[in-house]
Amino acid sequence: MTRITIAKGDGIGPEIMEATLKVLSAAGAALEYDEIEVGEKEYLAGNTSGIKPESWDVIRKNKVFLKAPITTPQGGGYKSLNVSTRKFLGLFANVRPCTSLYPFVDTKHPKMDIVIVRENEEDLYAGIEHQQTDEVVQCLKLISRPGCEKIIRYAFEYAKQNNRKKVTCFTKDNIMKQTDGLFHQVFEEIGKEYPEIEQEHWIIDIGAAKMADTPENFDVIVVPNLYGDVLSDVAAQIAGSVGLAGSSNIGEECAMFEAIHGSAPRMAGKNTANPSGLLQGAVMMLNHIGQSDIAASIQNAWLKTIEDGIHTKDIYQEGISKQLVGTQEFADAIIKNLGQKPNQLQPVSYSQEYKIQIPKYQRKPQQAKTLEGVDIFVHWPGFEANQLAELMTQLQKDKIKLSMITNRGIKVWPNGFEETFCTDHWRCRFVKEDYQEMSRAEIIELLQRAIETKVEVIKTENLYSFEGKKGYSLGQGQ
Numbered sequence: 365m366t367r368i369t370i371a372k373g374d375g376i377g378p379e380i381m382e383a384t385l386k387v388l389s390a391a392g393a394a395l396e397y398d399e400i401e402v403g404e405k406e407y408l409a410g411n412t413s414g415i416k417p418e419s420w421d422v423i424r425k426n427k428v429f430l431k432a433p434i435t436t437p438q439g440g441g442y443k444s445l446n447v448s449t450r451k452f453l454g455l456f457a458n459v460r461p462c463t464s465l466y467p468f469v470d471t472k473h474p475k476m477d478i479v480i481v482r483e484n485e486e487d488l489y490a491g492i493e494h495q496q497t498d499e500v501v502q503c504l505k506l507i508s509r510p511g512c513e514k515i516i517r518y519a520f521e522y523a524k525q526n527n528r529k530k531v532t533c534f535t536k537d538n539i540m541k542q543t544d545g546l547f548h549q550v551f552e553e554i555g556k557e558y559p560e561i562e563q564e565h566w567i568i569d570i571g572a573a574k575m576a577d578t579p580e581n582f583d584v585i586v587v588p589n590l591y592g593d594v595l596s597d598v599a600a601q602i603a604g605s606v607g608l609a610g611s612s613n614i615g616e617e618c619a620m621f622e623a624i625h626g627s628a629p630r631m632a633g634k635n636t637a638n639p640s641g642l643l644q645g646a647v648m649m650l651n652h653i654g655q656s657d658i659a660a661s662i663q664n665a666w667l668k669t670i671e672d673g674i675h676t677k678d679i680y681q682e683g684i685s686k687q688l689v690g691t692q693e694f695a696d697a698i699i700k701n702l703g704q705k706p707n708q709l710q711p712v713s714y715s716q717e718y719k720i721q722i723p724k725y726q727r728k729p730q731q732a733k734t735l736e737g738v739d740i741f742v743h744w745p746g747f748e749a750n751q752l753a754e755l756m757t758q759l760q761k762d763k764i765k766l767s768m769i770t771n772r773g774i775k776v777w778p779n780g781f782e783e784t785f786c787t788d789h790w791r792c793r794f795v796k797e798d799y800q801e802m803s804r805a806e807i808i809e810l811l812q813r814a815i816e817t818k819v820e821v822i823k824t825e826n827l828y829s830f831e832g833k834k835g836y837s838l839g840q841g842q
Contacts (some may be wrong), residue, residue: 366653367396368428374403375627376691377432380639383695384430384646390699393650393658393664398422403434403627407442414445420624423453425793429620430649432642433627447491449620450484455613456511457518458482458592458677459648460624462579462599462609465709468670469604469679475580476603479528484613487543489589496822497743499778500772500789507543507588511724518614519586520558521720530562530583531555534571534591542837547588576602585808600624605785607637607678610644616722619652621645633688638676640666643698656714665701667709669694672701722786737767737795738807743820745788749776754791759813763797764806773837795827 370385372378388395400419407414414434422726423429429449436442449455459481466474492504516533526814533551535544548565555563566574568591575582576598580805587595600609606625613620623641631637643666650659670679673686680688689697705711744752749769756766770793771786794810796802807824814821829834 365394365396366428366655367398367426368430368649368653369401369423370397370399371425371429371431372399373432373627374405374435375629375632376434376637377403377627379633379635379691380623380642381430381432383639383691384642386666386692387643387662387698388646388650388658391658391662391702393655398426402445404430404437407437408485410479413443413448415448420452423449427618428649428653429618430642431620431622431645433623433625435627435629447489450613453615453618453620454485455615455618455620456484457614458484458596459522459614460596460600460609460611460612461644461648462596462603464603465608465670466604467668468673468675468684468709469501469608470681470684471602471604473579473602476599478575478579478582478599479522479526479584480596480599481515481522481584481586482596483515483587483589485514485589487589489593496741498745505540505543507546509546509550509728512547513554513725516547516551516554516586517722518720519584520554520561521722523561524558525585525715525718526721527715528561528583530564531558532571532582532585533563533565533566534585534587534595535565536568536591538567540626542835543587551586572598575599579603581796585619593650596624604771605638607681608640608644608645610641610648612645612648614652616724619649621649621652635692636677637691637740637759638678639691640676641694645762651714651716652690654716656716660712660714661702662698663712664705665698665703667706667711668701668704669697671706672697673827681710704828723726731830732832734829734832735802735804735826736799736829737793737802738810739825739827739836740788740792740794740814741822741824742792742814743788744790747786749780749786749790752790752792753777755817755819758817759794759810759819761809761813763800764794764802764810765797767793767795769793789822 372381400422402415433446461479464471464474464476486506486508488503488505490506495501519531534547537544537548564573572595600606609624611622611624622645625641647659647663674689675685676694753769760766768775770791774784776784776786
């Protein structure tokens with residue numbers, strides 16, 4: 365018997381949770397439940413993350429969390445419970461299977477069967493944003509080696525456990541050479557440990573286009589956080605319906621399982637919602653806790669129900685569907701089909717012979733690190749880069765020189781183009797002659813001269829090389 369935490373959520377959440385628990389009970393799942401309150405009620409009670417502090421203790425004690433969709437109130441100050449849960453509990457992997465149910469659910473891709481493994485904790489979803497000038501805001505994209513290693517190894521381990529043949533990595537490392545470049549690099553490194561699995565890499569734009577056009581050419585896809593969020597919804601939709609998809613969020617200690625759709629408050633209380641997304645999350649949960657026979661029994665019964673044409677409103681089609689049913693009636697139909705398998709759709713069987721293995725991250729020896737210069741970001745309301753250069757060259761001293769000015773990443777001085785539009789946010793790079801090592805004291809002196817010259821410094825970024833390799837980007841146009 366496994367004790368798990370459940371939350372019924374908002375909108376259609378309570379209805380689809382009731383239907384899901386009914387199926388789990390009928391299938392003989394060995395589960396006990398601790399229920400917590402999350403969502404809109406908690407937000408409005410003053411809990412900015414949508415959950416009571418003591419409810420975290422329940423989740424952490426049980427380690428497994430089955431969550432229905434929630435509503436986040438409109439307006440500022442409310443944090444996403446999903447994001448908070450993933451980060452606080454270290455749920456680094458979001459796993460979303462997207463499989464076609466053709467011809468019983470309409471899709472243009474009848475052979476689609478892919479799993480998207482999305483990094484869950486960092487990237488742009490770190491949520492570190494600042495307004496820096498009147499005209500410019502920034503969002504920091506954070507990619508770490510530990511984050512890359514965990515998610516990429518998980519993707520290969522998942523493929524190995526589930527007899528998947530190929531893992532594809534999507535990045536944009538032709539542009540973001542440092543951040544996405546690291547993700548791609550780690551993919552190549554870890555991939556060497558799995559020679560039996562086919563491996564490929566695509567730039568995200570053409571890769572996404574290919575996935576949307578010919579998803580049958582993909583198997584397991586591993587991606588950074590933002591790309592994964594977009595791709596997984598696209599994949600679910602082209603497979604037939606976002607309402608049919610569930611997901612797991614896996615960490616080293618805890619795991620959360622859910623539907624990928626929202627709380628749909630307009631449908632609440634009408635007994636029309638499709639519980640399939642949450643049920644799919646529950647099937648993934650059963651596999652996670654070792655009740656794979658029960659998971660397979662439920663999944664095959666669900667497939668048989670879909671095949672029988674017993675459909676909720678969201679997937680009902682004249683000429684294909686046989687019976688339009690509500691939320692609870694759909695659950696009852698699945699229960700009636702327990703012990704049966706589909707005839708046309710592919711039946712499932714889940715193997716637990718191979719256990720996914722994610723070793724604890726081992727920090728590597730520090731690299732030789734050299735401080736080569738500093739980027740000083742300034743708020744300056746002018747438009748002419750040459751005028752700013754005249755001001756910034758006053759900060760030069762001894763061998764420390766202004767080497768370039770960029771605006772939105774484009775080099776505008778020296779030898780900039782007058783056609784380049786400039787905002788009030790400028791990056792001014794100072795380096796020593798011949799890129800000799802700069803001291804932190806020299807940077808402080810440089811900033812002191814900026815104060816004296818009445819230059820408004822927003823922030824600075826030190827420029828380091830690691831083992832002689834530059835760890836910073838150049839300006840476009842250099």
